[in-house]
Amino acid sequence: MGFAKYQEDIVSRYINDNRYQQKVQARPIQKKIKNNNSITNKEKPMTLKQFAVQKARPLPVIILADTSGSMSVDGKIDALNESIKDMISTFSEEGRLQAEIQLVLITFGGSKAEVHLPLIPVHKVKGVERMVASGPTPMGGAFELATELLMDQERIPSRAYRPALVLLSDGHPTDDWEKGFDKLQNSDRAQKAMRFAMAIGSDADETMLNEFVNDDEAPVFKAHQARDIHRFFKAVTMSVTARSRSQSPNDIPAIDFDEINDDELDLDF
């Protein structure tokens, strides 16, 4: 009996006692009010620094990757998975120098385009789920997702550096890609992203990819074999890291795809 009373006593005092709970909740609020007062106190003036954002300016990199069925042939999808992994590890070493590199991966393969990796600072990426190749090539959907992201000032604020939009494809789009591309081209903001493209194999729609790139300094890269995917990603990685180190990260450095050392063996040591 005595023990039960003791339990009831604890319950009533610490669990259902509203007055006690109110007191507990009130404490931190009082503390917060006190802190606010100390900021607005006349004796302690606000400083200019207090108005500054405590986050580095982002440099967004948006990858539009073809994961249609044809990518499963000749080890192309494996090369793409490895290249993305390498790119992330290089970026996370370099990314925090001058600009915070942020990455988003949009895949188009199967019934619709989808966000495979949402926008995230690259140094926070723990790993990327392997992409699997299947189905048709809904590239127009990928353009629409990229445009939506680029137009979103919450996710890519106006203080962000010009984003890089990287497209790689080994085939012809199977959806209404022109509608998506028009949206990208005609939007105030999205059209200002720097656009890189890679055509994989002879089936790729090179005319369309040529239309996609918007800088003479970075022409469409033509890949003939899976290992060329590595070379392309190395070139893009070098370009983005050069920008992140640069005093003017909005200037696009010229890319010479031939300069990438193809003699280097892919060994991890």
Next chain:
Amino acid sequence: MTEWLLAGASVMGPGHYSDGTPNQDAFLTQKLNRGFLLVVCDGMGSKRLSHIGSVMACRAVQDVISKESFYIDSRTLVESIYRRWLQLVGDRSVTEAVTTCLFCWCDDNGNARSFQLGDGLILAKKLPLPDPTSDFGNVTTGLGVSKKYSDWFINEFTLEVADGVVLMTDGISEDLHQGSEQQLLSALTFDLQNKNPRRIKKYLTKELMAWPTPNHLDDKTIAIAINR
């Protein structure tokens, strides 16, 4: 007679220390016979002679305003300043001396006119903030690039007693919390109105040198005028 307190500060961006390039910003604060003039210019980082372009832009504004009436038509004023800048930059490549140009010209009755070409921010109590930009950071226009009158953001407003106006380059404005601009103006005007210009410069320099945004690169320049 209105008493104007004018002050400003400019610090080199950390990026310029590492590559040995000079501060590409310039500013000017000047009491006129009747009123004052504040100018803040930001030379475009990627251009070779932008540090010269920004200094020349300050001089161009000063030269033109010293000769003109306060009531000069805005278009004529902008054209005269642009022509004077081209003259001052001289045979140096104009496209290599690209700079933004922000200035505020105020008469002794507190009637102010503000002009802005390119990035940066002009803050005053009765001045509307520009629409949030659809661009990305550091994509800007300026003298040496723009030839359009419509690229200038021009306004008129009044400065009552204890009001202030603040001009800053995008090295500061791009790193400010969106929506906190008017609060910043009030805080600066309130805190600095009883200090002398030298102390204000020291305070602003100290603040800008310890800028808290990680990995910031740009030069930072600010100029302030308070009606006290």
